[in-house]
Amino acid sequence: MKDALTLSRGLPLEELFVPLSSWYRENARPLPWRENATPYHVWLSEVMLQQTRIEAVRPYYARFLAAAPDIPALAALSDDRLMKLWEGLGYYSRARNLGRTAIVLCEQYGAQMPRDYAALRALPGIGEYTAGAIASIAFDLPTPAVDGNVLRVVCRLTADRSDVLAPATKKRITARLFALYEKCCRQAGDAATLTQALMELGEVLCLPNRAPLCDACPLAPLCRAREEKCQTEIPFRSPKKARKESHKLVLLLRDDKGRYAIRRRPEDGLLGGLWELPHIDLPTPSTEDGDALDRLAREFCRENGLLAAESTTLPPSKHIFTHLTWQMQGCYINVTQTEHTSRELLFVSPEELRTQYALPTAFAAYRRIIVAKT
Ligand code: SF4
Missing domain, CATH: 3.90.79.10 (Nucleoside Triphosphate Pyrophosphohydrolase)
Structure with a gap:
């Protein structure tokens, strides 16, 4: 079947791997959770970063790690202490799931995170995105982490005008990225780099709700949206229902x-x-x-x-x-x-x-x- 997700000039999506990875290695921002990307640090930061800006997360991350430097310490926190550490970050079920998962990890996995995408996915509060992020960034497994940032980047690169909020769009792009990871991630560090590079591009250049900074983008020569001058029309969203x-x-x-x-x-x-x-x-x-x-x-x-x-x-x-x-x-x-x-x-x-x-x-x-x- 013809691949609908192609880059400029019909090039396969795999062409993005080399320029994007090189760009990330040279330009990655120093973030606290990147200093020592243990599975616990990646897990905690990814959960905190859901729906929340990096700058807002920084002080919470530092405070949380001071109170719970590892998985056993997290499992030992009382519910009230956990909520207090999370106070102001919102979406409190995230914190409660962290505590529950830490207990499961202590009871079933020797206080370690499993080095396996399906096992990660089965833990409380760990969805496809978080499992993909932990598996690839911490364990270097070929699993993408597809959130709104990554969907936006892929939709623009391929000038895909599907509804970015539709589950079918996410499913299709995730499947395509799994195939890309399998083909491209052959050396140590490749998967960890690719996941973070896709995230980074969406956060610093291929920006949401405004014109992306295409002149600085390492993928500009491959990008269909740039070629067709439709960057600001993508990602497409169906009109929202009133709140x-x-x-x-x-x-x-x-x-x-x-x-x-x-x-x-x-x-x-x-x-x-x-x-x-x-x-x-x-x-x-x-x-x-x-x-x-x-x-x-x-x-x-x-x-x-x-x-x-x-x-x-x-x-x-x-x-x-x-x-x-x-x-x-x-x-x-x-x-x-x-x-x-x-x-x-x-x-x-x-x-x-x-x-x-x-x-x-x-x-x-x-x-x-x-x-x-x-
Ligand atoms: S060229 Fe522009 S629209 Fe295309 S991926 Fe880069 S920043 Fe995004």
Whole structure:
């Protein structure tokens, strides 16, 4: 069957291997996780880098490694400590899966990562991309790591206008890259270099959401999108569906000892199992009537065995998740606990909130208010 993913002048994709690898060897940025690319370091950095910028990851990576320098140390971290180390990075299931996987590695693999793509893929939270990255970068196995960066680079190189978000596109490009790795990666270090080179090209030259820097690109003479002057039209994406909105009234419930109520979210679903500030789901569109919000807050207190004193309306806040937006209003309310106070509510001091309990970034605006009032 004719290969649809070809470079300029119909050249096979394999032609990119030599110029791209040489360029990477000469131009790779020094990044902390590249200094000593052990399987653990590659795993941790790749998980942190999902949906997150390199500059944002750097301090987390250093802090995390200081607390958990190896797999046994990671397996020994409590869930709360793990969440605290991850606080602010978002997508908290990533951290929970790291902890779970570390335990599996200690129990089944002698606290090492398996040198096998399928075995890596079977570990909690390790998908195709992360397994490919660990297998190729740390173990030099011929397995690509295909994320949005790599898809963009390949689609531009081959002027492929398929929907880059469609699973079929990813499947087709991944299969083609597996074949390329098998053919090209023959010497020690080839697979590790190729994976990182593809990532690097997408991060520093073949940029998303703007014109790529083709004049500096080592693959410019091979690139079909450049030849056809359609770089900015690729990658193609089908129009997105509108994000859903959910309205909430967030409650800062402060007791007589200056402690604030938090509670656990249900294990399943968005932010599963994390601590949160108590809140009430509001109808959509929600009311902005302060008296109505005050009534709802007092009703919540009554239902949870709290005596409510004076309350203050707080400024609204918004948090955008991938498929959902939370529109939040806030209410600060002084309360007294009673013998009927719900056990679901845990009252913690601002200091405990700062050092022990991780709150998702969605509550950052209200967390700042707690800090300011301390
Ligand atoms: S020439 Fe331009 S569009 Fe083509 S791969 Fe290089 S940076 Fe991307």
